[in-house]
Amino acid sequence: MNSSWKYNTKLSLLLRTTFIAAVCVSLTPTVFAARPNVLVILTDDQGWGDLSLNGNTNLSTPNIDQLAADGASFDRFYVCPVCSPTRAEFLTGRYHPRGGVYSTSAGGERLDLDEKTIGDSFKASGYRTAAFGKWHNGMQYPYHPNGRGFDEYYGFCSGHWGHYWSPMLEHNGEIVQGKGFIIDDLTTHAIDFIKQDSDQPFFVYLPYNTPHSPMQVPERWWKKFKDAELKMHNRDRTKEKDTHLRAALAMCENIDWNVGRLLKTLEETDQQRNTIVVYFCDNGPNGFRWNGDMKGRKGSTDEGGVRSPCLVRWPEKITAGTRVQTNGAAIDLHPTLASMAGIKTVNTKQFDGIDLTTVIQGTSRSTAARVIVSHWKGKVSAKTGTYRMDTAGKLFDLAVDPGQRLNIAAKNSKITTTLKAAIDTFRAEVTPGYDDDQRPFVVAHPDYPLTQIPARDGQEHGGIKRSNRFPNSSYFLNWTKTEDSITWDAQVLSSGNYEVEIYYSCPKGDEGSEIELSFNDSRLIGKITKAHPSELVGAAEDKFERAESYEQNWTSILLGEINLKSGKGTLTLRATKIPGRKVMDFRLMMLRRK
Secondary structure, three states, rough: OOOHHHHHHHHHHHHHHHOOOOOOOOOOOOHHOOOOOOOOOEEEEOOOOOOHHOOOOOOHHHHHHHHHOOHHHHHHHOOOOOHHHHHHHHHHOOOOHHOOOOOOOOOOOOOOOOOOHHHHHHHHHHEEEEEEOOOOOOOOOOOOOHOOOOOOOEEEEEOOOOOEOOEEEEEEOOOEEOOOOOHHHHHHHHHHHHHHOOOEEEEEEEEEEEEOOOOOOOOHHHHHHHHOOOOOOOOHHHHOOHHHHHHHHHHHHHHHHHHHHHHHHHHOOOOOOEEEEEEEOOOOOOOOOOOOOOOOOOOOOOOOHEEOOEEEEOOOOOOEEEEEOHHHHHHHHHHHHHHHHHOOOOOOOOOOOOOHHHHOOOOOOOOOOEEEEEEOOEEEEEEOOEEOOOOOOOOOOOOOOOOOOOHHHHHHHHHHHHHHHHHHHHHHHHHOOOOOOOOOOOOOOOOEEEEEEHHHHEEOOOOOOOOOOOOOOEEEEOOOOOOOOEEEEEEEEEEEEEEEEEEEOOOOOOOEEEEEEOOOOEEEEEEEOEEOOOOEOOOOOOOOOOOEEEEEEEEEEEEEEEEOOOEEEEEEEEEEEEEOOOOOOEEEEEEOOO
């Protein structure tokens, strides 16, 4: 990924092979029936301490706690400090810099196309595969979930979303409107998929997007926490934001309720005994709240930023109440779940993770000593046994010092040397050049009819402004001059005619702007013929003032049809005539092959 040559080589290989074809045609229903279903639930910005299972009396999470009672729970399980890297490590079984994931937005969240995912592995083994929720590893196909082994996808591909009530989402590339509170909606779609009559086992990936901000939650849960007495607090209580904390707890209880819906569905469909259910989180908590006295939260490579619960239930093979003392990590889930299901992975590269089947199923107590590395934005820490070396080279024994207060590096030269060597090797072999991104945004893939091109991935010019410094759910505004433009560094993969649809808002009286879309020698001239005024959406539902952009009630209009030639270039959107005060607020452009 460090050069355009490397990227083009990967892309050409991908276009020759597209993606892995299913090889299930020779497998009989009897073989399928012997294989377990798999349901993986990943929450967003929920910390280790946000479960009653781990001793937090501020909330109650009985359904999630029951997963541990009925199956196995890891004492120490590690993820990344932020969202997209953890997702990449779960999908690939490899450290996120290896797959080119270096940011959480504007293209840096994309997982390199030569990486194979857990979805690819299960699809190739005859599973019907689906993902519902926050993808956050690429939007344009083949970075899209439908190009990474998931036949069915419903949710959003960005890093966060601006509104949680009946928002604009997508279903297999098509823009749709959600129904009700987003976590309830995602769960309903997963339940419907689980209930489908099929001889094939299912692999469902359910990456929820709460308790990530905006802090919105149904009143049923908010009422419980609005004025509740909270007895457990962060190690530095002065940093707590009371309303944010209460909203996060309410959102966690809503997640637990939805987990209960899923478990009830498995029971009602008589699939509970032969379904592997995995529950974990993507990073430390997104605020200062109780987290077992650990140092650090979201964004930190200290223990509190990377320790996650991990619960695995499989009644047919896992003894109830199993406690796993071996350190585990998100990188272990691809090889482990493939092994547990008895399938071969299609990964052609070496896993960083290991197969933990034997320790989860209780047939062995431990594996060989290992080091797990945590990394984000130049910060690197490492964990082995009960010891963690932080990014400054300080060593802590978490068994007696969970808060990382006493540096014992000088008294433990052997472990200090081991962990320092692991960090040095990681810096030397894994991170160099991983954020030197030469990848354009790929559009018009020959195997997929739709391409979403959001404001998130664009670059504004002239007087145009982004609605917020966090790009993920943002839009462009203050478009008032013909000299203004929005551009995307793009590569068209398949020549042809494409219908162009714009998602926008426009005050009454400002309609009528003439819009030009260009790419190299191709041109399309269209017009914003209809006004669509919109107020900002989201503030009324927020329980805590957000840092990210608010949303609008967007509409769409067909701009026209453009003939695109394959190749690299700059996709440019500009106004040639502006009869009113401004052109529009721009959210998204959609290309559809004709």
